[in-house]
Amino acid sequence: MGDLSPSDHRTTSAQTSPIDSGRTLAQPRYSRRSLLFASAAAAVGGAAAVAVGGGIAVAGRQISTAATTTGDIEQDEADSVGTATVPFYGTHQAGVSTPAQAQVALCAFDLRHGIDGIALGKLLRIVTDDIARITSGRPALGDTAPELAATPARLTVTVGFGPALFDKIGRPDARPSGFADLPAFPEIDRLEDRYGPADLLLQICADDPVTVAHTQRMLLKDTRAFASTRWAQRGFLRARGSGPVGSTPRNVMGQVDGTVNPADQSEFDQLVWHPGPGWFTGGTMMVLRRIRMDVNSWDALDRSAMETTVGRRLSNGAPLTGSDEHDEPDLRATDATGLLAIADFAHLRLARGEGPAPQILRRPYNYDDSPGADGDSDLGQLFCCYQASIASQFVPMQRRLAAGDLLNQWITPIGSAVFAIPPGCEPGGYIGEGLLG
Amino acid sequence: MGHGRSREHRPWLVAAAGAGMLLLAGCGATAEQSSSSSAATTSAASSATAATTAGVSASSSDAGGEVTIADSWVKATVGTTDPSMTAAFGVLTNHTDQDLTIVSATNDVTDRTELHEMAMVDGAMVMRPIAGGIPIPANGTTTLEPGGLHVMIMDATTPIAPGDDVHVTLTLSDGSTVLFHATAKEFAGANESYNGGASGAMDTSTTGMDMGSSTSADHEHSSGEATHSDG
Numbered sequence: 176m177g178d179l180s181p182s183d184h185r186t187t188s189a190q191t192s193p194i195d196s197g198r199t200l201a202q203p204r205y206s207r208r209s210l211l212f213a214s215a216a217a218a219v220g221g222a223a224a225v226a227v228g229g230g231i232a233v234a235g236r237q238i239s240t241a242a243t244t245t246g247d248i249e250q251d252e253a254d255s256v257g258t259a260t261v262p263f264y265g266t267h268q269a270g271v272s273t274p275a276q277a278q279v280a281l282c283a284f285d286l287r288h289g290i291d292g293i294a295l296g297k298l299l300r301i302v303t304d305d306i307a308r309i310t311s312g313r314p315a316l317g318d319t320a321p322e323l324a325a326t327p328a329r330l331t332v333t334v335g336f337g338p339a340l341f342d343k344i345g346r347p348d349a350r351p352s353g354f355a356d357l358p359a360f361p362e363i364d365r366l367e368d369r370y371g372p373a374d375l376l377l378q379i380c381a382d383d384p385v386t387v388a389h390t391q392r393m394l395l396k397d398t399r400a401f402a403s404t405r406w407a408q409r410g411f412l413r414a415r416g417s418g419p420v421g422s423t424p425r426n427v428m429g430q431v432d433g434t435v436n437p438a439d440q441s442e443f444d445q446l447v448w449h450p451g452p453g454w455f456t457g458g459t460m461m462v463l464r465r466i467r468m469d470v471n472s473w474d475a476l477d478r479s480a481m482e483t484t485v486g487r488r489l490s491n492g493a494p495l496t497g498s499d500e501h502d503e504p505d506l507r508a509t510d511a512t513g514l515l516a517i518a519d520f521a522h523l524r525l526a527r528g529e530g531p532a533p534q535i536l537r538r539p540y541n542y543d544d545s546p547g548a549d550g551d552s553d554l555g556q557l558f559c560c561y562q563a564s565i566a567s568q569f570v571p572m573q574r575r576l577a578a579g580d581l582l583n584q585w586i587t588p589i590g591s592a593v594f595a596i597p598p599g600c601e602p603g604g605y606i607g608e609g610l611l612g
Numbered sequence: 613m614g615h616g617r618s619r620e621h622r623p624w625l626v627a628a629a630g631a632g633m634l635l636l637a638g639c640g641a642t643a644e645q646s647s648s649s650s651a652a653t654t655s656a657a658s659s660a661t662a663a664t665t666a667g668v669s670a671s672s673s674d675a676g677g678e679v680t681i682a683d684s685w686v687k688a689t690v691g692t693t694d695p696s697m698t699a700a701f702g703v704l705t706n707h708t709d710q711d712l713t714i715v716s717a718t719n720d721v722t723d724r725t726e727l728h729e730m731a732m733v734d735g736a737m738v739m740r741p742i743a744g745g746i747p748i749p750a751n752g753t754t755t756l757e758p759g760g761l762h763v764m765i766m767d768a769t770t771p772i773a774p775g776d777d778v779h780v781t782l783t784l785s786d787g788s789t790v791l792f793h794a795t796a797k798e799f800a801g802a803n804e805s806y807n808g809g810a811s812g813a814m815d816t817s818t819t820g821m822d823m824g825s826s827t828s829a830d831h832e833h834s835s836g837e838a839t840h841s842d843g
Contacts, residue, residue, distance in 0.1 A: 297795075317797045
């Protein structure tokens with residue numbers, strides 16, 4: 176098992192520093208990949224040795240070994256995916272620096288009439304207790320299906336506050352600087368109220384969809400006395416185990432999406448965590464944009480047009496001026512015809528701007544809802560990003576993209592909400608205690 | 613499973629001594645109500661509880677580590693069929709080498725607390741006061757849970773809303789007390805019919821959730837030890 180548990184390794188390292196796991200988003204891709212492959216090979220050897228030796232203690236394991244050596248490995252992999260945990264307690268909330276799990280449910284709520292800061296504190300104590308338990312693989316108190324909690328699958332639940340919450344609890348003074356609803360982007364926005372701003376967010380991420388569903392149900396039950404559900408949005412990435420851990424996901428248009436992220440600890444800290452002072456120190460600000468993709472018209476493009484639009488190759492996400500996904504793009508390079516290799520209107524160029532890259536932490540998910548009767552897919556992206564300041568980091572970037580991104584022809588923001596993600600807590604404390612305590 | 617199990621297995625565990633004094637100091641009225649409530653519940657048990665409460669620092673500090681409770685919670689009454697009654701749950705651990713029994717309980721929200729078991733009476737599962745109290749085996753655990761053993765909180769006149777804390781004091785057979793607080797959670801279950809008679813008692817009439825028909829005799833049965841010695 177030991178050889179086959181990259182998840183266990185990650186959990187251990189994350190325990191010492193929750194941020195640390197964030198580095199795996201961007202850092203040792205190739206070493207990690209080769210490490211994974213090496214450990215898989217070692218495990219094959221190990222399993223084979225076991226099969227030859229025979230006589231294992233656990234009956235279930237013996238059965239799977241008897242079946243085939245390959246089957247035994249798959250069983251071990253499944254075990255490690257299901258039982259892997261991400262520590263809940265810490266300086267920061269989990270679910271931000273955590274390498275993106277395969278599944279997400281984003282649940283937004285509005286405080287019920289009469290819910291003040293004291294009542295909100297009660298809710299957050301309950302929710303904190305629930306999260307601490309479920310993320311460690313134990314049922315929440317009063318869970319009527321506790322068996323479902325035994326598979327945490329790297330579950331994280333992240334709590335966020337909408338801008339209006341601070342007014343509703345009589346603490347407008349406590350709204351972090353740089354945190355407010357986004358300005359309108361009339362060039363691109365076609366926002367639907369049903370995916371609009373809300374008072375409270377629970378971001379539920381795990382590598383197993385049943386875990387997400389069970390966690391959502393438990394948290395809805397414990398939240399509904401305090402807040403009404405505004406919306407719930409489901410998203411997904413490739414299943415855990417379908418690719419190397421920490422690799423950049425592809426969106427449902429086929430693009431490698433989310434390449435430019437903080438590369439090291441200090442960059443991550445600077446870009447993502449609020450420096451303080453005050454109760455929000457160690458928090459972050461989340462932007463959620465529900466972006467519909469018009470794949471019908473996108474399908475009409477040939478591949479080179481698709482690549483020109485984004486500025487990256489479809490094959491591996493490399494910038495058009497490079498060969499590897501993480502090559503630094505050369506924004507001044509020209510092609511044989513004398514035109515800019517990465518066009519003026521390319522998504523890559525406009526997202527980057529003149530400043531240093533990256534500017535935010537991208538953690539996007541795909542969505543795919545029911546198609547229309549005419550066979551048109553309803554799919555797109557739950558663009559989730561995190562930054563120390565929405566006003567100074569996200570808004571300027573979004574302005575550039577709204578004004579000039581060629582990709583806007585095929586993507587349409589239909590939902591938009593922002594949430595202040597409070598810092599984490601220690602055992603005995605609760606999320607939001609700095610605001611409400 | 614089992615990750616970090618020991619780390620925060622007892623988030624709401626309150627050592628009886630310290631918390632008891634805090635409760636007395638911080639919520640004088642509440643504590644007062646609590647001790648008078650035990651008098652209303654059963655005269656025999658109430659004197660024991662009152663004595664324990666009076667000598668809280670002495671007897672409870674000894675008990676502080678002997679019996680602990682984890683995972684405590686209480687069903688909120690808001691919106692339930694009968695908001696006058698609810699129950700507290702948790703996992704009790706006896707860290708001593710001797711069998712112990714919870715002989716009575718009080719709470720700071722209502723004047724009446726009973727120790728209940730589930731039993732089959734006339735073909736139906738009902739809850740009823742448990743004769744002799746709730747045992748906690750030496751070096752073992754006893755789980756109080758919906759559909760099983762539980763601390764019944766009765767005669768509630770004000771709603772217990774999700775997030776509210778209910779303080780419960782358990783009195784053990786060795787005279788020590790365990791005080792804990794249970795946070796209320798919305799819970800659809802735990803709607804068992806109430807059978808007023810203690811186990812082994814003659815009265816097996818089922819009164820359902822309506823406690824209005826319960827008699828003072830039922831009250832006498834509510835504390836296992838008191839019932840035993842009196843009966």
